Amino acid sequence: MSKTVVVFHSGYGHTERVAEFVAKGAQAALIAIDPDGNLSNEQWLQLDEADAIVMGSPTYMGMVSWQFKKFADTSSSRWYSGAWQGKVAGGFTISGSLSGDKLSTLQYLMTLAMQHGMVWVGQPGLGDGTINRLGSNSGVMAQVGAASPASAIPQGDLDTAHALGQRIAELAAKLKA
Amino acid sequence: MSKTVVVFHSGYGHTERVAEFVAKGAQAALIAIDPDGNLSNEQWLQLDEADAIVMGSPTYMGMVSWQFKKFADTSSSRWYSGAWQGKVAGGFTISGSLSGDKLSTLQYLMTLAMQHGMVWVGQPGLGDGTINRLGSNSGVMAQVGAASPASAIPQGDLDTAHALGQRIAELAAKLKA
Amino acid sequence: MSKTVVVFHSGYGHTERVAEFVAKGAQAALIAIDPDGNLSNEQWLQLDEADAIVMGSPTYMGMVSWQFKKFADTSSSRWYSGAWQGKVAGGFTISGSLSGDKLSTLQYLMTLAMQHGMVWVGQPGLGDGTINRLGSNSGVMAQVGAASPASAIPQGDLDTAHALGQRIAELAAKLKA
Amino acid sequence: MSKTVVVFHSGYGHTERVAEFVAKGAQAALIAIDPDGNLSNEQWLQLDEADAIVMGSPTYMGMVSWQFKKFADTSSSRWYSGAWQGKVAGGFTISGSLSGDKLSTLQYLMTLAMQHGMVWVGQPGLGDGTINRLGSNSGVMAQVGAASPASAIPQGDLDTAHALGQRIAELAAKLKA
Secondary structure: OOOEEEEEOOOOOHHHHHHHHHHHHHOOEEEEOOOOOOOOHHHHHHHHHOOEEEEEEEEEOOEEOHHHHHHHHHOHHHHHHOOOOOOEEEEEEEEOOOOOOHHHHHHHHHHHHHHOOOEEEOOOOOOOOOOOOOOOOOOEEEEOOOOOOHHHOOHHHHHHHHHHHHHHHHHHHHHHO | OOOEEEEEOOOOOHHHHHHHHHHHHHOOEEEEOOOOOOOOHHHHHHHHHOOEEEEEEEEEOOEEOHHHHHHHHHOHHHHHHOOOOOOEEEEEEEEOOOOOOHHHHHHHHHHHHHHOOOEEEOOOOOOOOOOOOOOOOOOEEEEOOOOOOHHHOOHHHHHHHHHHHHHHHHHHHHHHO | OOOEEEEEOOOOOHHHHHHHHHHHHHOOEEEEOOOOOOOOHHHHHHHHHOOEEEEEEEEEOOEEOHHHHHHHHHOHHHHHHOOOOOOEEEEEEEEOOOOOOHHHHHHHHHHHHHHOOOEEEOOOOOOOOOOOOOOOOOOEEEEOOOOOOHHHOOHHHHHHHHHHHHHHHHHHHHHHO | OOOEEEEEOOOOOHHHHHHHHHHHHHOOEEEEOOOOOOOOHHHHHHHHHOOEEEEEEEEEOOEEOHHHHHHHHHOHHHHHHOOOOOOEEEEEEEEOOOOOOHHHHHHHHHHHHHHOOOEEEOOOOOOOOOOOOOOOOOOEEEEOOOOOOHHHOOHHHHHHHHHHHHHHHHHHHHHHO
């Protein structure tokens, strides 16, 4: 059995809701980066032991939040030792506009995964208006108006997140076998 | 009076329609890259004499079309001589999905402009559901379903293109003064 | 036994030389995109049957060459049918400057692979002055002065290409098992 | 007379040294983001009053440092009000490898500037081995081995930074006239 972990930062609960669906799809543990951009030692160990790590952040000012970036900077000790090489990786983001710069966030998550020597898995397939509504392939993009609560995120976006989780867990299981 | 030129490739008429609105906003000449990715010598001279160049391409397979890229590759003679340094630049793209990889196309247009030493002007402001409907700032993103004709492009997207043209022409005029 | 194919465009032989070392590392077949950006039907079938596809292009004007882009645009039939989903992918590029915009090319190769639903494998590890001399992780970056022949590409860059080929073939074999 | 400000985060003094040369070229004030990612109110006002803002950060884990990103996130109040629209912008970064992911950092600085509606100015011209040694056009890339002090940064890289500062200040003066 492979272990998948979903590590994310959520400012107002929207990214957390998407993370929950990724985690359901992957039967994964959830690790929330705290408002100061920190994880506990125990949480770092959970990441070290995972076969797959799915990373999520809101898109703020065209990029992952600073709290997520602090997590990425702190992961440099793992980069230096090569501790995460070969793990499976994937990512997701959410913002208030239909496109905006969400791709910029996913590109960075890919860049970070590549620095760690991980294997990146995206979201295949064309959008159909419900699943992959926004037409993203590098990872999952979700969207809801800036003034809307997390409960207003379209179900199709959450189902897309669930599908990504499933795909990542399956690949991690295959690679572990 | 400053001169602005809109150079674009359009596969099925959608990018052309957006280009027309940029050109109206900028009171610019339109230059269409042909289906083989070529321009006439006269069109290259028009570009050389312009104070501002706005570049447009559909997003195909996550990037500008190969015809647009052939134009970019052919512009390497101007890159080598620095002929376009200091010109004002901007860009636009259209595709069938709400987000997709349109940002990847705009990022490339910026990269190309930077290689030429141009000054990049984007699309300021938050989306309001009509103007800048998709929430793009690096340039204009327009969208219409893959099976829809160019006439179905939302008017707000075209008005956004018009506003970008206007902004670029104004900046070019200021820099020329 | 898994099958890896290296598909590349080379303008002046530099990318071809890097491709040869990737192919050696992966025990892969080489497919050269022709000067008009075309492949034969037989070559398309080779790609369809591959377990892993490594993609290579020079960086021209900040991006893959137009010939490579034409290959990418033509691959849209496989994108539409999902024919390449789950294949392993990786990439490499070369240009005349130490950094330049080579990352832009690798980012695009990743974007293209994601559109096809492929699994992306990069180049792990820090540079040591020889292997991974330029410090790239998203794929292999090679470099040689613009006026230099392909034979002048540093051996370390070629060894890096070899290592990427090996890594990709190993992962493809694991996933096939 | 136009006012240029250089805002930067420096972890170990390398980015600060590059920032000093940009500032000399632009006759600009220097604003250092503190180790917690904060600026004083007075420093925010300096930015608000500037005609041009040059932004600098080390490339850590493939992107601006978290402290720089915290500055970017905090600037969202200016984004919301459009307070920085029309200002001139440019950027620079430094890291330990020749290429690495420095372009990823410059791409983000451009994305951030575009969100603010600023006008982006890069670094024109081919590298000559000294000026623009690494061949970057989107902004300035500097490099020195990870174990080397800031004093070891090649003079050509610093001269390149100086030239960018000059170019940005000239454009800001033209636009203000």
